[in-house]
Amino acid sequence: MSATIRLALADDQALVRNGLSALLAGIPGLRIDTQAEDGEALLANLAATPVDVILSDIRMPVCDGFTLVERLRAAGDATPVLLLTTFDEPELALRAAACGAQGFLLKDASPADLHEAIVALAAGKTLLAPVPTDPVRSRYAYRDAGAPTDAFNEREIAILRLLAGGYSNREIAKAVFLSEGTVKNYVSEILDKLGARDRTRAVLKAITLRII
Structure with missing residues (x-):
């Protein structure tokens, strides 16, 4: 650029x-x-x-x-x-x-x-600012509200928000200027921290916990 x-x-x-x-x-x-x-x-x-x-x-x-x-x-x-x-x-x-x-x-x-x-x-x-309104957030609530195993850094939160937008690893990589392999590692770490087995559950839990 x-x-x-x-x-x-x-x-x-x-x-x-x-x-x-x-x-x-x-x-x-x-x-x-x-x-x-x-x-x-x-x-x-x-x-x-x-x-x-x-x-x-x-x-x-x-x-x-x-x-x-x-x-x-x-x-x-x-x-x-x-x-x-x-x-x-x-x-x-x-x-x-x-x-x-x-x-x-x-x-x-x-x-x-x-x-x-x-x-x-x-x-x-x-x-993409966190959404503070409880009625809206409750529509996306996830039943597992257990705390993550570790805090999220700024990069992980950015990737979580892109996951919420439906981006693929390749698209995320282009948006945040990382390799696709690095993004894949970030996504795996995010899922581990949230105790979620897939991206959809990770995003829903992140919304429920007000991480994004």
């Missing part, structure tokens, strides 16, 4: 899209290479204009943010996606993780927070 972070932006509201574009254009080290009014149009643009980070509104006509991420991942495209929304609804963060997004941010975030999020995603990190 070059020193300048190349961005793609999708938002169906022209005023919001233009405002974000102007804001981001004024931040050194960031450059918007393509933008569109919905996910479908952005996917078409990305075919000819690869970028480092994608910013997308969640609620758009034709192809919303969740669908945009799902279609990228189905095509084997692991470009980091930061989903943006006006709506502070706890379930949206879980859906963002489930569809394979690396980041989730409210549109009222400060420019500094937005910049920090973009830089973090470009560096292979994830920003």
Whole structure:
């Protein structure tokens, strides 16, 4: 990746899209290479204009943010996606993780927070905040709530969140800049710590225990 972070932006509201574009254009080290009014149009643009980070509104006509991420991942495209929304609804963060997004941010975030999020995603990190709402979390509760055998480091938590997004080891490796074999070892260690026999149970238990 070059020193300048190349961005793609999708938002169906022209005023919001233009405002974000102007804001981001004024931040050194960031450059918007393509933008569109919905996910479908952005996917078409990305075919000819690869970028480092994608910013997308969640609620758009034709192809919303969740669908945009799902279609990228189905095509084997692991470009980091930061989903943006006006709506502070706890379930949206879980859906963002489930569809394979690396980041989730409210549109009222400060420019500094937005910049920090973009830089973090470009560096292979994830920003999917834990979901604090108990009713939402209870839908994903796992019957085994036993404590893990050891604490999780930052890298393991990042990989857990990508597991929650349905990523394969190969996709995780590309997203966090590790070899596929190293990721496989991390996943095995995560399963051991959680006492889970597969990835699905590990993610459900991690959600139940508020690890992610």
